[in-house]
Amino acid sequence: MERRYRKKYSHLFAALLVIALLFFFGMQKMNDAVLKNAQRTGEETANLFALREEVYLRQYETILDTLEYQLRPENRTEDLAALLKGYMDFVHDSMDVEEMEVYASVDGKIVAATFWEGDAELDPTEKEWYQEAIGAQGGTIYTDAYTDVRLQQKVVTLAKQIEGTQDVVAVDIYPSGETSTRDLGDIPEGGSYFLCDQNGVLLDYNLERTEEEAQKIFDPIFQGILEGKHDAFDSETVGDDGVKRGVYYYQLDSGWYSVITIPYENLMQLSREFQTFGGVVIAVFFSAIVLLLINDFRTLKKARTYNEIVEVLSNSYYALYRIDLEHNQYEMLKGSDYIRDKIPPRGDYDLLLEVVKDVIKEEDCKEFQESFTAENMRKLVKKRERNFGGDFRRLFNGQYRWVHVQMLFDESIQKNSVVLCFNDVNDQKEQELSRLGFMKNSLESVDRMAKSKNLFFSQMSHDMRTPLNGIIGLTSLTAKDADDPQKVKEALGKIDSLGRQLLELINNILDIAKIEEGRLEVQSQIFSMKKNLEEMAAVFRLQAENQRKDFQVQLDIEEVWLEGDWGKIQQILNNILSNAFKFTGEHGRIELSVSENSDINSRYRNYCFVIRDNGVGMNQEFLERIFIPFERDVQFGAGKVAGTGLGMSIVHELVQRLEGTIEIESEIGEGSTFRITLPCRVSGEKVQEEMQELSIEELSLEGKRVLLAEDNEINMEIAVEMLGMYGLEVVQAWNGQEALKAYLDQEPGYFDFILMDMQMPLMDGCQAAEAIRKSGREDAGTIPIIAVTANAFAKDIARTQKAGMNAHISKPIDFRMLKETMKKYL
Template identity: 35%
Template sequence: ITHSLDGTRLLGINQAALDILGYDSAEDLMAAGFDMVAPSVVDEDAGKMRESIATLKNVGDSVSTEYRVRHDNGDIVHVMGNVKLIESDGELLLQRYLLDYTDKKKEEVRKERRQRDLIQALSEDYLLVCSFSLDTKAGEALRVSGDRLRKLDELFAGELNLDSCLGGYINEAVVEEDQAMLRDALSAESLITRLTDESRIHVNYRINHGDVTEYCQATVVRGGDWPQAHNMVLGLRSVDVQTREEMKKKALLEEALTQANKANAAKSAFLSNMSHDIRTPMNAIVGFTTLAASRLDQPEKVEEYLNKIKSSSTHLLSLINDILDMSHIESGKVSLDEQPYNLVDLLDDLYSIIQAETSARQLYFSINTESVRHTEVRCDKLRINQILLNLLGNALKFTNPGGFIKVTLDELPGAPVGYGRYRFTVSDTGIGMSPEFVEHIFDPFERERTSTISGIQGTGLGMAITKNLVDMMHGTISVKSTQGKGTSFTVELTLQLACEGATAAAQEAKTQHVDPSHRLRHSRILLVDDNDLNREIAITLLEDEGFTVEYAVNGCEAVEKIMDAPSGHYQLVLMDVQMPVMNGYEATKAIRRLNDPTRAQVPILAMTADAFEEDRQKALRSGMNGHLTKPVEIDKLFEALDEVLS
């Protein structure tokens, strides 16, 4: 979390922090009344947090806090927090890191309960309790542990002398590095001086307990008749469990801070790379648009520039899609759509997609599926294609002309009944990767340092997306690479076998389309979109194909036009989703509720920038007949029109 000093302005918060605090969004957090401390923080801890934060005075100061959060369902979350005072653009801000250590806390409670039970069974908390007169140095033992490894029963037996008892204990049991410190702290002179100002003294040290080092604590309490008589009580106890737990918590928080800093650094590097990569196609689009406008009298040049603009636009769209895909996968909103498909056909289609580019780059490309016995499976063809295209995309980028790229599909033994184990191997003879980069290749935002220098573009998300997709399919992915020799990626998936013939039937169902060119050109379409440029593009495309187009600028106007027009006036509605007054979902539901069946059943296609699968499902649930994503691809538009209008 990053916020202003007074807590009234929230400058940044990630989803992990929102989840810990029990809110869905930053807006929900602010609406609940966030003012430096979230309302979900337990009341008795909130004041302590504010006191800790108030101790920060200078830029760079930081403080660690421990507090509890109560979620709406009553669950208590234990949080380790760190607050740091930073400066940004001349403004002092508070940057905070939150770590959910509820499970660790529960384990601590269990350990503490076991420790209390043990202490109760021994009736005492201390391994040694004895009293001394600091004036005479004489004393007596009140309780001595019988643990021979600690040597207390031997050293503190009979009449005691402070110097000889503690001197012998320090020499025989205490680790050498702590001996001088403990000897000085427990000397009579030092104790008299300190106990004059303090009623209780704690000194931590270490002993050699068998083959291990144990953390212990000496506690000294002055007698009630001080200073007339310098009497004190000395207790020695083990604080090994508590000390090691504190060390673990500190290490855990430091690790979390290190990971957060690493993530911030990676994202900063990512944004730096993306600034370069996005501006490159944008520069081409802007530049060639200017050139085309200045050469309208040279049709060949204009056509050349338009083709380059289209190519740059496609590349820019792929960058944006990568970023959105990664965000979607991390939020857990991606689902698999498994249908019967033939793996050999899938790879044949892949060959058709890649072959032209490999030829243009003067690369040798081959696919081998000879060892596959069961080719028909149930799988998400789109996601498997995405995995393989990501891997092949890297092979194309990093393999020089004359090199080889090969895809091999093997069927492995050991699959459960009704399933097949398949291994996809994508190998190349390209430039390879350094061992250091291979270790982080599946981390988001990671790119080989030479990529920008070499002019090879990308988001650094392709491999992270691929890894997440493979994980979603409960598969594995591994990589082997040697610099100068090439790279090999291996993906293993277990897929359910499909009934023979199911794949062919599914394909036939998908390909039964009617050619729209002979009878659909004069259909009347209502285009609903609030953006002037989007409407102009869509209207021009449709009218060029012979459609009659009317338009509305929001959902409410669209419903009114359908109600006012004669029944059957419109053969199709192309509906945007995000619009003012009434959005596309609400407009569709309103149309479906009309009394006239002809009007209520008019086909409606979503045409929207909401591009994910759940957006498509939401469109269908609202009553729409299909879903098209922006920017509109003309082939997909007319294919969808064909399906709906037929």
């Protein structure tokens, strides 16, 4: 019995030893299997992040391709910098991109969307991005990360040669260098993510470390990648925290690396549980052999669960096929229901291509079949073309959806074999197509605006030449009929009308320029609505008498003082009334009625201006376009009247700036009705305003002395004559230098005013004014200096103010306004 038990125990010990050896050998194999599965999972995760980075970079490549097309010689505009800036602003507003900068090397010079200090001395052709782009012959290149000398930020440059030139367009992107704002939810627990360029310089990471600390941690990891150390499934690295980690990576087409590290503790957790459990089983083997069987059952169950988890991670693709390129065979790793019903799990690859042809949209099928033949994929593998793929439309349940197919391979794992991955990207693709459509529509809109402006300039040339031709012709006729006072008077009246028409054209151009540049500002001044309307109506009554038209005015408003921008209100009414007079024939009727609506609990009053005429009217089609710049009604009759197509656009903008509304009703042959509603604030400064106006009216310019700087002989003659009519004594200077000398040669207080043109030879008006203010004389800071110039833009007014001038009068000179302005400084 004892021998039998000894034999039994010996058998048991032998069985235990065999089981122990088998257990430890199996655990080693399991560890290897866990690590291999972890390697596949890590590489798939790294590949997933690489795909996201590729999609992210593809946005910048799209921007680069669009700019390259716009900068081709046949597509260029004159102002390339404005084109680049406008496109960059558009991209920031419409696309989900981070900070970037766009610029180009054109004819050996930098053209940038933003200001570059010292760009004139910079030779872009010596830069690495330029030389690499030229060498790529139309392909997109990525530079290594470097520090921008201007901004002292880390930057990566994408560049591409402009077709048909030696010019290059480039986009700078600025990696965050810190925790990425993009979704990192797919990284396993405790894992770290790094994105670097081909030299190992970090572009992104998810560590809570400074950039220098993160780079120091990453350097040995990257060195191991370069040495091939981390190609093995059981490779490891030890971080600065002493934790062992597995390293998995993927290299993007741009040469960048997507790297994932996962703590071994997390990878081997399941294996350690098995080891602990196995040790307990061996320890209690003699008392519970059944527990070993249960343990085996649990082990198989847990392994099955682990494999299910790995399979869940691969669910980002709805179909996976391994293709043996050498034997032209496929293996269905994961397939759709349709494919599984049609073909077996393994078979000839040509059979797979034949079946998928039935569900791919006809216009996409040919390209798919040509791109993914076994022969073409062998060529791609030979050239090491990683992540080759594209988008096509596939039929799902009777509906076509966008699918992305990608070819993956790794010759270090299995040669002559690739994996085709199919992913449903319908939502992302439709968003991308929507963005591209928006960009196309925006470009078409810009093109339409450019064509509209070209048409405007063509029309403007005609509209400006017409009054100029009349002025020149009438001047010749006046010289011929100099002995006939009546004809001379009539000709001078027509010349005055044509001159004012030309001035209106120029003012409209200036106004639309202010609107487009956002420089149209609302001023605040105190005025009487009723008094100003009466004065304005008097001018139009005179015009109505001369043109034999009936002009009626009804002002149902109180005499109150308001705060607001009367100049813009007057401009709105003048524009609409002028149009009413233009488009209303002889003996026609024009009406202006004004009413107010006030609230005793509010300091604001709403004024309603209604302008009616019984002129030619407008059709409904034109009414829909009436506020669009450069649009003009081309109906018979209306086309005979001069106009720029800017007036109503300016009116609409002014009404909006004054927080009002405008409504238009019109019918062909019946006339038009305009209703404008504008709010105005009631002011309490009536007495002060009346006293100021009274004091200005009582002042006289008789006997005052003015220094006039003007380089144009005709303008000088006119100004001297007109100023003399007001009793002023004029001292003439023909440039800024003469004006400064005349001022310094006289005693302080000799001159009461200085009128200064801006553009003059030797010394311009701003330089002369600045020199006068800095001369140190006792009247240098107080003598009124008024700019009288044809430079009428806001930047010109700013220049005169900076130079120390007190006021600015635009040419042609309104001498009544000049007189009132001079009186203010007495």
